[in-house]
Amino acid sequence: MKKILASLLFLSVLVPSFSFAQNLPSDADEAKELLEKGLEAGEEQVPELIKKMWEEDVLPVWNKMFEWFKSHIWSKFMAWFNEKVTPEIEERTPHLEEEFEKETEEAKEELPVVGKSLWDKLKEIFQQ
Numbered sequence: 001m002k003k004i005l006a007s008l009l010f011l012s013v014l015v016p017s018f019s020f021a022q023n024l025p026s027d028a029d030e031a032k033e034l035l036e037k038g039l040e041a042g043e044e045q046v047p048e049l050i051k052k053m054w055e056e057d058v059l060p061v062w063n064k065m066f067e068w069f070k071s072h073i074w075s076k077f078m079a080w081f082n083e084k085v086t087p088e089i090e091e092r093t094p095h096l097e098e099e100f101e102k103e104t105e106e107a108k109e110e111l112p113v114v115g116k117s118l119w120d121k122l123k124e125i126f127q128q
Contacts, residue, residue, distance in 0.1 A: 004053075
């Protein structure tokens with residue numbers, strides 16, 4: 001894929017430069033001007049080439065891979081998940097809710113103490 005991109009990039013610069021050339025450049029300034037025109041044409045054409053490759057080559061492959069994954073892997077995973085994991089979650093949910101309530105109550109009790117001590121520490125810092 002990298003070789004294809006490099007070849008397309010090279011051709012997108014090289015081919016337009018030939019179209020601008022009526023004959024070969026006679027000195028370095030003409031060659032530089034010809035190369036600049038070729039680069040300008042390449043800058044205009046390369047984004048379209050990349051967009052076309054993306055839409056015609058890359059996306060269809062990714063879509064096929066996604067559809068294959070969805071039909072062969074995802075369906076099996078979801079069947080396993082629903083069979084093994086979902087009952088375990090449903091079994092543990094009441095216990096987790098109780099633990100959450102206990103933790104919430106403990107946090108409500110500890111919060112004023114922690115907040116007060118933090119405020120006292122800040123006061124001490126600023127008084128020094």
